[in-house]
Structures are given as structure tokens and as C-alpha cells.
Amino acid sequence: MGPVLTRTLAAVGAVLLGCAVGTTIGGALGAATTGATFGGALGAAALVAWDSARGRVLMDWLRGPQVGAAPREAGWWGEMAYRIERGLRLRDAGIEQEKQRLRDFLDAIEASPNGVLLLDGSDQIEWCNSTAADHFGLDRERDRRQPVTNLVRAPAFVTYMQRGQYDDHVVFTAPSGRGTLMVLVRRYGDGMKLVLSQDITERERAEAMRRDFVANVSHEIRTPLTVLAGFVETMTQLPLTEVERRRVLTVMAQQTDRMQALVGDLLTLAQLEGSPRPPSDRWLAVSDLMQRTQVDGLALSGGRHTLAVSGGADAEVAGSDTELISAVGNLVNNAVRYTPAGGRIDVIWRWRDDGGAELAVTDTGLGMAREHLPRLTERFYRVDGSRSRETGGTGLGLSIVKHVAQRHGGEIDITSELGKGSTFKLVLPAFRVRHRAEATLAPVLPA
Ligand code: ADP
Numbered sequence: 001m002g003p004v005l006t007r008t009l010a011a012v013g014a015v016l017l018g019c020a021v022g023t024t025i026g027g028a029l030g031a032a033t034t035g036a037t038f039g040g041a042l043g044a045a046a047l048v049a050w051d052s053a054r055g056r057v058l059m060d061w062l063r064g065p066q067v068g069a070a071p072r073e074a075g076w077w078g079e080m081a082y083r084i085e086r087g088l089r090l091r092d093a094g095i096e097q098e099k100q101r102l103r104d105f106l107d108a109i110e111a112s113p114n115g116v117l118l119l120d121g122s123d124q125i126e127w128c129n130s131t132a133a134d135h136f137g138l139d140r141e142r143d144r145r146q147p148v149t150n151l152v153r154a155p156a157f158v159t160y161m162q163r164g165q166y167d168d169h170v171v172f173t174a175p176s177g178r179g180t181l182m183v184l185v186r187r188y189g190d191g192m193k194l195v196l197s198q199d200i201t202e203r204e205r206a207e208a209m210r211r212d213f214v215a216n217v218s219h220e221i222r223t224p225l226t227v228l229a230g231f232v233e234t235m236t237q238l239p240l241t242e243v244e245r246r247r248v249l250t251v252m253a254q255q256t257d258r259m260q261a262l263v264g265d266l267l268t269l270a271q272l273e274g275s276p277r278p279p280s281d282r283w284l285a286v287s288d289l290m291q292r293t294q295v296d297g298l299a300l301s302g303g304r305h306t307l308a309v310s311g312g313a314d315a316e317v318a319g320s321d322t323e324l325i326s327a328v329g330n331l332v333n334n335a336v337r338y339t340p341a342g343g344r345i346d347v348i349w350r351w352r353d354d355g356g357a358e359l360a361v362t363d364t365g366l367g368m369a370r371e372h373l374p375r376l377t378e379r380f381y382r383v384d385g386s387r388s389r390e391t392g393g394t395g396l397g398l399s400i401v402k403h404v405a406q407r408h409g410g411e412i413d414i415t416s417e418l419g420k421g422s423t424f425k426l427v428l429p430a431f432r433v434r435h436r437a438e439a440t441l442a443p444v445l446p447a
Contacts, residue, residue: 003076011047018043051077058084115197121190123148123161135197137175148195157183171200180204216380220262220394224255258392265396268326269379272403278320280431286312286349286359292325293347297332304341307332312349314436315357317428319408327404330397331361331424337391339365339421355430358413364421373414377402401426408432 018039026035057071058081070085072078106127109116115132119125124145125138133140136152143151149158156172166185174181179201186194231248234240240248290309297307317324328347335345343364351357368376368383375381380395382388388395398412401424405412409429416422 003079007076011044014043014047015040016043018046113198115195117148117195117197119148119193119195121192123193125151126192132195132197134176135174135181135199161185174199213379216395217262217266220380221259224258227255228252258389258394261392262394262396265394265400268400269396269403272323272400272407277407278318278323280318282320283316283318283434284321284324285436286315286317289317289321289324289328289359290347290349293328293332296329297336297345297347300333300336301345305336305339306344307347308345309347310349312359315349315351316434316436317357317408318432318434320404323404323407327401327426328359328361330401331426334393334397334424335361335363335365335422337393338387339363343421351433352427355433356410357428357433359426359428360423361425362421362423367416367418367420367422369418370416373416376414377412398424 018041019036020039022035022037022039022042023032024035026032026038029035054073054077057073058077061070061081062084066085066088070081073081106129110129112129112131115129115135117125117128117132117136124147125143127144128136128138128140130140132138136148138151149161152158152175154172154175156170160166160170160183166187169182169184171180171182173179179199182198182200184196186196188194231252235245235248290312294307294309301307332345332347339345345364346360346362348360348362349357350360372381372383376383377398379399381398382393382395387393402412405426405428409432410427413425413427414422
């Protein structure tokens with residue numbers, strides 16, 4: 001039976017019951033018709049009052065915050081309460097889902113390495129992620145609804161925003177003064193703008209370094225080439241005596257040696273940069289490295305210095321032998337070149353408390369002032385350019401050493417005192433060094 005029919009029958013029943021009771025009471029009092037009328041009306045009123053009271057319970061629930069279940073009345077009101085409650089729950093679930101999607105979306109933008117800033121039609125800030133706040137020096141709460149050009153006043157940015165042509169990006173110094181920003185604007189929706197910012201400080205630095213490097217290499221090659229070209233011209237145009245010819249050829253040989261050394265070091269650097277890290281399970285005897293260092297060092301010194309190597313007899317190092325020989329060779333080469341005749345050079349292997357080890361090359365040579373130390377491993381950085389070149393230096397030796405150290409998980413540690421001498425340490429981490437005994441010790445198996 002449908003609810004309308006049920007309710008109609010209930011109304012008819014209430015009126016009839018009222019009439020019957022009214023007729024009985026009215027008949028006893030001699031006014032049956034009045035009693036029936038009054039009883040019928042009373043029956044209808046009672047039904048309406050009862051029905052309204054049930055409806056009221058639902059209305060009270062709806063007027064409130066709608067927590068908990070809706071009143072579960074039987075029949076019409078109960079079903080209405082159930083359907084309203086279900087509708088509300090579905091709506092709430094939908095809203096919660098949308099909120100979650102928005103949270104996920106904002107979290108994703110938050111995780112972006114780029115700054116993201118949303119502007120409304122009047123270029124006022126709607127929202128920004130923390131990277132953009134950091135880039136532009138904004139306060140995410142306080143600066144909402146503020147015109148962006150009132151807050152980011154870099155002239156290049158203001159002009160870019162005012163021009164309104166966003167085909168290209170704009171580059172300017174970050175408002176915080178820290179580094180350089182690249183900013184790009186994209187339009188979306190109804191006049192809204194998406195502002196993307198990127199910190200390109202590192203990229204610019206790398207680009208500047210690359211430019212410097214190319215300029216330095218060109219300069220280093222051009223100088224010996226100019227000398228060579230001059231001598232070639234001299235030899236072709238002027239009749240030279242045998243003595244002059246030999247002198248010219250000696251200088252030419254020196255210049256070609258210089259270019260060869262430079263190209264050799266450049267290739268070593270390129271190889272170090274382009275190849276995977278040396279293996280950490282290929283163990284080499286440190287004693288071989290020390291012996292090789294001593295032989296090469298003595299040959300280079302030609303008896304002008306005292307050269308002593310010590311330690312490392314029981315040690316092994318994991319990595320690339322060519323790289324390590326090249327690194328230690330460069331340190332000894334420098335020690336020889338920057339130590340006047342009669343000086344002393346020590347190559348010492350030491351274990352460190354942290355389980356690692358260091359290979360220290362100490363000399364009693366020229367040394368250098370403290371301010372040079374931080375820049376010493378930069379490519380082509382020289383304390384004394386003419387001395388470096390005269391002794392066959394390329395200015396790349398220490399950058400090669402630094403690369404090798406880093407590729408083995410280590411570092412280079414430099415101490416020096418002007419006029420007294422220097423110590424260059426190749427520091428290696430624990431996982432790259434071990435005592436030889438450990439390697440040869442057979443595992444003790446239970447009998
Ligand atoms: P170079 O080929 O010029 O020696 P390096 O990169 O090997 O290039 O060294 C950079 C600079 O560090 C050198 O030009 C020199 O001024 C300084 N230097 C390196 N080793 C020593 C040392 N043992 N004593 C004094 N100065 C040194």
C-alpha cells in the first residue's frame with residue numbers, strides 16, 4: 001500500500017472514530033449530530049497533531065548539525081528521514097572526496113621543485129607553494145589577495161607582468177638577493193595566470209664555469225702555439241746558425257711538451273668526469289702504490305730532494321690503480337716542483353681513528369698563504385703562474401687529485417705555511433681501505 005493511501009485511510013479512520021465516539025457521547029447527552037461533528041473534528045485534529053509531532057522530530061534533526069542517525073520513525077516520516085539522511089551522507093562523502101583530491105593536488109604542486117604561483121584576473125595572489133614563497137620572498141597567508149607586483153618589485157619582473165606577453169621567460173635576481181630566478185607565466189581559466197619560477201643560480205654558475213674553462217683552455221693553448229708559430233716563421237725566413245737552430249728547437253720542444261701535458265690532463269679530467277665510480281671491491285696493495293710513487297718521485301727530483309715513503313705495508317685500498325697513481329703522482333710532482341733543491345718530501349700512509357686512512361705528501365718547500373687554500377683545487381688556479389708554467393705545470397693537477405678523491409668517497413685536505421712547506425692529504429673512507437691481514441685471513445670454520 002502506498003503512503004498516500006495509508007495516510008488517507010488513517011485520516012478517514014481518525015475522523016470516523018471521532019464521529020463514532022462523538023455520536024455515542026453526544027447521543028447520551030441528547031445531541032448525537034453535534035457530538036458526531038465535534039468528535040470527527042477532534043479525531044482529525046488529533047491525527048494532524050500526532051503527525052506534526054512526528055514531523056517535528058525530523059525537522060529538529062534537520063535544523064541541527066545533523067550528527068548521528070536521523071530519527072527512525074515508522075512509515076512516511078521515517079522513510080523521508082532515511083532518504084534525507086542518505087542524501088546528506090552522500091553529499092558529505094562527495095565533498096570529502098573532492099577535498100581530498102584538492103589536498104592531493106596541492107600536495108603534488110607543493111612537492112614540485114619549481115615555484116608555483118596562482119594569480120587571479122587582477123594579478124592578485126590566489127595561492128602559492130612554499131618554493132614560490134621562498135623564491136619571491138612571500139608570506140603565504142599574509143600576502144594572499146595582494147597584487148603580485150606590489151610585493152615582487154624586481155624591475156624586470158614588473159615590466160614583464162605589465163607587458164602581458166608571456167611567450168618567453170624573464171630572468172632576474174631573486175628578491176631575497178640569493179641567486180637568480182627564471183620566471184614563466186601561462187594564462188588559464190578566465191584571465192587567471194600560472195606563474196612558474198625556477199632557481200637557476202647553479203645552472204648559471206655551471207655555465208659561467210664552462211665559459212671560463214673554455215676561455216682558460218684556449219688561452220693555455222694559444223700561448224705555446226704563438227711561440228711555436230713565431231719560431232716556425234723565424235726558421236723559414238732567417239738563415240740560422242747551428243747553435244741558434246738548436247736553441248730554437250729546444251724552446252719549440254718545451255712548448256709542444258707543455259701542450260701535450262695540457263691535453264693529457266684535460267683528457268684525464270674528461271675521463272674522470274665521464275666514467276662510472278671506481279669499483280669498491282677491487283683491492284690494490286698500498287705498498288705497490290708507494291713503491292711506484294717513490295720511483296717516479298726520485299726520477300722527477302733527479303737527486304735534488306730527499307724523498308722518503310713510509311707506512312701502508314699492510315694496507316689495501318679499493319678502487320682504480322691508474323686514478324690513485326695519477327693522484328698521488330700529481331701530489332709528489334707538485335712537492336718536487338714547489339720545493340727548492342735540498343728540501344725534503346715525505347709520503348706517509350696513516351690509518352685514521354674513523355677506520356679510514358690518509359696518504360699525506362709533506363714537503364719543506366715554498367708553501368703558500370692561507371687565502372689560496374680554498375681555491376687551490378679549481379681548474380687553472382695558480383698561486384704563482386710563472387713558476388707553475390716554468391716547471392711544466394698545467395694548473396689542473398690538484399683538480400685531478402680532488403676528482404679522484406671524491407670518486408673514491410674521500411676528499412683532499414690541504415695545510416700550508418708560506419716559506420715553510422705544505423701537506424696535501426688524500427683522505428679515504430673506511431669502506432675503501434683495509435688491513436691486508438683481513439684479506440688473507442682464511443675464515444675459521446667449525447670442525
Ligand atoms: P700546477 O700545474 O700549476 O702545479 P696544480 O693544480 O697542481 O697546478 O696546483 C695549483 C697551484 O697550487 C699551483 O700552481 C701552486 O701554486 C700551488 N701548489 C700546489 N702544490 C704545491 C706545493 N706542494 N707547494 C706549494 N704550492 C703548491
